[in-house]
Amino acid sequence: MLMEEVYINKKLLWLRKEWNKMPELPEVETVINYLKQEILGEKILAIDVKNLKFLKNASLKEFKDQLENKILKNIFRKGKYLIFVLSNDAYMVSHLRMEGKYFVDHDLINRKHDYLIFQLSNNKILSYNDSRQFGTFYLTKNLDQLKELNKIALDPLDEDFNLNYLYNKSKKSKKNIKCFLLDQSIVSGIGNIYASEILFDAKINPLVQADKLSKEDIQRIINSSQKILKKAIEYNGTTIHTFSFGPNKTGEFNKFLKVVYREKKNCFNCDYPIKRIKQQSRSTFYCPKCQK
CATH class of the missing domain: 3.20.190.10 (MutM-like, N-terminal)
Structure with missing residues (x-):
């Protein structure tokens, strides 16, 4: 087997292990939209x-x-x-x-x-x-x-998901903001892919502690969460490995990912290389320059 084929196979194995997770908010919403049309x-x-x-x-x-x-x-x-x-x-x-x-x-x-x-x-x-x-x-x-x-917390598309709600939650948390967003008892519906994309859009470093963020920071996270999730729904979710709906239809939001799966590639905003780190045994992608 050629070295290039070995690399590709290892990359596919990593992708399946890393991203073979349950559907998140945009994917569930996509399934619902499909079913409502049909049944x-x-x-x-x-x-x-x-x-x-x-x-x-x-x-x-x-x-x-x-x-x-x-x-x-x-x-x-x-x-x-x-x-x-x-x-x-x-x-x-x-x-x-x-x-x-x-x-x-x-x-x-x-x-x-x-x-x-x-x-x-x-x-x-x-x-x-x-x-x-x-x-x-x-x-x-x-x-x-x-x-x-x-047990389900508010999600970013809920009308009650606002600055008061999320800022008050953040002030009680010592978690880094990436893991804070993934905590389904605090925010529901955001998965690993969307958390990285939201924080890049909001220009927030994923390692910063949640209770250290200002109200302005939290408002940017809220705005970016709603923006990213709505666009993901518009494009039927994100298919990295297995997500599909209906007769072999797949999500297309993966075409708009800015940092996820772009390790060492240049940032679309500043040309600085995208970095991948591990948080709670899961990959986080971010731009060290844009997300200081």
């Missing part, structure tokens, strides 16, 4: 659950009784949870974890790793596919009583 208003006629481990708080009978012959009225998100609103005022709450995917077909495909099959009206079939089998499904009549949702 809203459809009735669930029958359900086939091929592995009961996905059902976390309901038996198979309870799951079917709550969902079959009910209409899918809406789908929205809290953090990284997908919430399906049913015509009986019940909710199916789904988390994709690392590899969960939804497909809408007009024929039964029998894909490998299709574990939940929802037969819908208008000859549509909704399939939940999960090669890692880490995904979860919950049923509830009251979202406030589902403890998994109660």
Whole structure:
């Protein structure tokens, strides 16, 4: 094997290990947008659950009784949870974890790793596919009583995510700002890729301690978070390795990454080489000159 091929294979292995993480806010929002176009208003006629481990708080009978012959009225998100609103005022709450995917077909495909099959009206079939089998499904009549949702912090697109909220949180934290943003009990929806991109856009060094930042710094982080995440949603999320939605559609925000996976390449703003460091065993990319 040529040295160049060895380098490429090692790089691909590193990428898979480093970025093969669960979908974050833009990817979940992308999945919801896809599903809303395909299945809203459809009735669930029958359900086939091929592995009961996905059902976390309901038996198979309870799951079917709550969902079959009910209409899918809406789908929205809290953090990284997908919430399906049913015509009986019940909710199916789904988390994709690392590899969960939804497909809408007009024929039964029998894909490998299709574990939940929802037969819908208008000859549509909704399939939940999960090669890692880490995904979860919950049923509830009251979202406030589902403890998994109660643990979720505000995300940057929430109307209450403002300077007072984030500045007060930062003043109580000794974490560096990169790890602060990744703490889902403080800010939900931001993953490793987006944290690096947000801090580059805000011109904040990822190593600075959260409680040392000024109100102006925090406001820039809020503005950059909303800017980056909205653009990522516009381009259907970021596909580095496995994320896809629908019939083999992938996210395209990776085309707009400014620092991630650009180690030693020149910064787009100042031409200084991008640096990669480890924080909590995960890679952080930043420009030492722009992000002093």
